[in-house]
Amino acid sequence: MGQIVFDRPKALSDVQLTYCPGCTHGIVHRLIAQVIDELEIEGRTVGIAPVGCSVFAYNFFDCDMIQAPHGRAPAVATGVKRAHPNNVLFTYQGDGDLAAIGTAETVHVGARGENITTIFINNAIYGMTGGQMAPTTLYKQVTMTTPYGREKNIQGSPIKVCEMLATLDGTAYAERVAVDCVKNVNATKKAIKKAFQIQMAGKGYSIVEVLSACPTEWGKSPVEALEWIRTDMMPFYPLGIYKDVTEG
Amino acid sequence: MNKVTINIDWCKGCGLCAEACPKKIISLASDKLNKKGYHPACITDEEKCIACAMCAVMCPETVIKVEKL
Numbered sequence: 001m002g003q004i005v006f007d008r009p010k011a012l013s014d015v016q017l018t019y020c021p022g023c024t025h026g027i028v029h030r031l032i033a034q035v036i037d038e039l040e041i042e043g044r045t046v047g048i049a050p051v052g053c054s055v056f057a058y059n060f061f062d063c064d065m066i067q068a069p070h071g072r073a074p075a076v077a078t079g080v081k082r083a084h085p086n087n088v089l090f091t092y093q094g095d096g097d098l099a100a101i102g103t104a105e106t107v108h109v110g111a112r113g114e115n116i117t118t119i120f121i122n123n124a125i126y127g128m129t130g131g132q133m134a135p136t137t138l139y140k141q142v143t144m145t146t147p148y149g150r151e152k153n154i155q156g157s158p159i160k161v162c163e164m165l166a167t168l169d170g171t172a173y174a175e176r177v178a179v180d181c182v183k184n185v186n187a188t189k190k191a192i193k194k195a196f197q198i199q200m201a202g203k204g205y206s207i208v209e210v211l212s213a214c215p216t217e218w219g220k221s222p223v224e225a226l227e228w229i230r231t232d233m234m235p236f237y238p239l240g241i242y243k244d245v246t247e248g
Numbered sequence: 249m250n251k252v253t254i255n256i257d258w259c260k261g262c263g264l265c266a267e268a269c270p271k272k273i274i275s276l277a278s279d280k281l282n283k284k285g286y287h288p289a290c291i292t293d294e295e296k297c298i299a300c301a302m303c304a305v306m307c308p309e310t311v312i313k314v315e316k317l
Contacts, residue, residue: 021286
């Protein structure tokens with residue numbers, strides 16, 4: 001009898017993803033599904049899909065999903081969690097959704113210390129709308145709307161979401177991870193699992209920021225894009241745990 | 249002998265599996281196209297597979313299944 005080393009997790013629907021080749025949304029989707037399987041919480045998990053490339057996330061997970069208006073995923077999650085406190089809630093948001101139009105919801109969900117988990121995909125660009133500058137776009141990064149590179153005195157500075165949310169008392173867990181290599185993908189899964197466990201223990205708001213690749217809008221091959229995460233994104237967005245109430 | 253099964257119809261030929269494979273036995277089939285028009289990943293020498301599943305871990309489409317026989 002063969003031993004299965006790796007197979008599709010049950011919580012991932014049996015449909016093909018709609019993302020571009022090499023887009024790391026797929027990796028993060030799978031990690032969330034694996035965590036749902038491992039914690040055996042599929043029956044009581046509710047995911048909130050954002051607006052952006054991952055708007056169709058409700059098709060890709062086998063658990064209950066709700067599609068929220070742009071940036072309002074934390075608000076929708078708050079409502080579901082307060083009505084059904086035993087459910088496990090996660091919001092899946094990109095940088096445009098979470099750090100631009102939904103900044104108020106993001107900050108206040110942390111301030112209120114809602115028992116929900118946010119998976120934040122930071123790829124430093126607007127993917128779906130055609131590669132414009134995002135709040136997380138790096139200095140000197142060329143996008144459709146910053147053709148000469150982002151300048152601090154013109155477009156302002158990138159938002160470091162984990163650092164910002166870690167200052168709030170209601171935030172229980174904030175960690176930044178990446179999906180650029182096998183080691184970091186495994187670390188990402190561990191972080192997502194921990195965030196879910198912190199939520200299930202009722203400790204407060206948890207966020208996992210994932211440095212992701214957008215090969216299409218960055219104009220790079222999938223392999224080059226992962227390299228760019230390491231060489232350009234990581235120096236500005238250092239990986240690590242920014243807050244963890246379960247430690248110390 | 250280990251077994252790697254790739255659902256080539258869902259593969260988008262991004263090549264992240266080939267990059268991750270420590271034995272370098274995955275390549276994109278340049279002589280083959282799938283339904284969507286991508287060159288899908290294929291195993292060139294399954295004998296050498298050590299069932300580490302690093303290809304499957306990096307696959308954004310989760311189309312790789314790895315078995316230890």
